[in-house]
Amino acid sequence: MARKALIYREIKRQKLEQKYYLIRRSLKKKIKKTRFLNKKWEICKKLQSLPRNSAPTRLHKRCFLTGRPRANYRDFGLSGHILREMVYMCLLPGTTRSSW
Structure with missing residues (x-):
C-alpha cells in the first residue's frame, strides 16, 4: 500500500x-x-x-486499490500483482489464467 x-x-x-x-x-x-x-x-x-x-x-497512474505507481494496466486500473490475484480468484470476467 x-x-x-x-x-x-x-x-x-x-x-x-x-x-x-x-x-x-x-x-x-x-x-x-x-x-x-x-x-x-x-x-x-x-x-x-x-x-x-x-x-x-x-x-502518474496509480493502482485503484493499493495506490502502487508501477506496473499498472490501463484496461483495469490495477497493478500487476493485484490483477493476477483477482484473475486467480475469478473476479475479473473475460480473463483467464495462463497455464503452460
Whole structure:
C-alpha cells in the first residue's frame, strides 16, 4: 500500500491539471500560430509561469486499490500483482489464467 501523502499529492496534481487544462491548451495553440519569434517567447514565458504540477506529464497512474505507481494496466486500473490475484480468484470476467 502506498503512503497516503503520495496518493493525496497525486490527487492534487490531477485537480491542478484539470484547472489549467484550457489555459495551457490555448497558449500552445497560440505558439503554433504565431510566426514571430519574440511573440513565441512571450507566450512561452506565460506557459512557464503556470504551476509546474499542472502539466499533464507530471501525472502518474496509480493502482485503484493499493495506490502502487508501477506496473499498472490501463484496461483495469490495477497493478500487476493485484490483477493476477483477482484473475486467480475469478473476479475479473473475460480473463483467464495462463497455464503452460
